[in-house]
Amino acid sequence: MKITDVESIMLRLPVVREIGDGCQNILIIRVHTDEGITGIGEAHTNPMVSKAVLDSPMCSVSASGLKRLLIGEDPRDINRLYDKLYKKSVTYGRRGAVMHVISGIEIALWDILGKSVGQPIHRLLGGARKFEFPCYASDLSPDTAKGAVKLAEKHVKNGYKALKLGWGGLGGNRKSDAKLVGDVRKAIGPDPDIMLDMGFPVPLDDAIWLGRALAEHDTYFLEEPLSPDDIHGWAKLTAASPTPIATGEKESTLFPYLDLMERGGLRIVQPDVARVGGISETLRIATHAEARGVRVIPHCWSTDILVAATLHTISTLRDCPYLEYNVMDNPLRTDLLKDPIRPKNGMVKVPEKPGLGIELDDKTLKKYRWEG
């Protein structure tokens, strides 16, 4: 089997707002083969930048566009192709947009491999340990505690056993952030897990204060209260906070996770399969995490392509308590597949059809197609 084309499809909502929602414009990668099998992937990133990473010509032996490296290759050689893409982009790659695109390609290659042998990806990874997952409802935080309570009550009523509020107005005032969680806890009772995602960094002292205050409301984790680059800050925060600290959605490859776990003291890491390097790289991180008693709860705030790739990946882990499930009302989230992945009573099933087990809805592709 040979790769004949690598197609990038950009979709964009008619109005894109400057909010903490990275699913308003997306990049789908389709890898075509001479045997008629097409693999689907997603790079969770800035679509226009990523399209250039894909389509750019060769600039030097270590600064190539990625598409030309794949044409004529056997898509089933996933490990070798990953190494080739990494090596031939290493001057300008290694992190960020280039790794996001490599992630999308890698997911598409797994999709092809699964389709070529008629098996779901999780079986090719050695088999699922769990066939369904509880979702945590992941939502943007309203600006007021009253609004947060209303939203949390809605998600619990819809069957979710856990919920996360993030970005929005958080980070402006530590007392009102703590009150928001306290009011939500009072409203929904002791059982549902509550997570808080700051989105942007706050001062270290505020993060430590919040880690302590949120523990009084039995908060499951506090996410990203510091800069992704502040490794010394993470070490101080994880040592001082009784609330578990989570981070990692902005990292790529295993290397920064080793730092976060070894030097930063993180007990929960959140690789994004469509940013970190794909399914295999997420599993490498998970292996290192498991050996250190660190939990992997992937970041998963984009389309159902990412949801499917994440489900196949986490289904093979020994200990992943939740799937992050983006509950925003957004057609790129809800209408991208012919058969969307929707939770029932807060649970989703791991796809069972070959490859990722998904099919794109051409109507949605046509309606939101963006040429840039």
Ligand SMILES: [Mg+2]
């Ligand atoms: Mg986050």
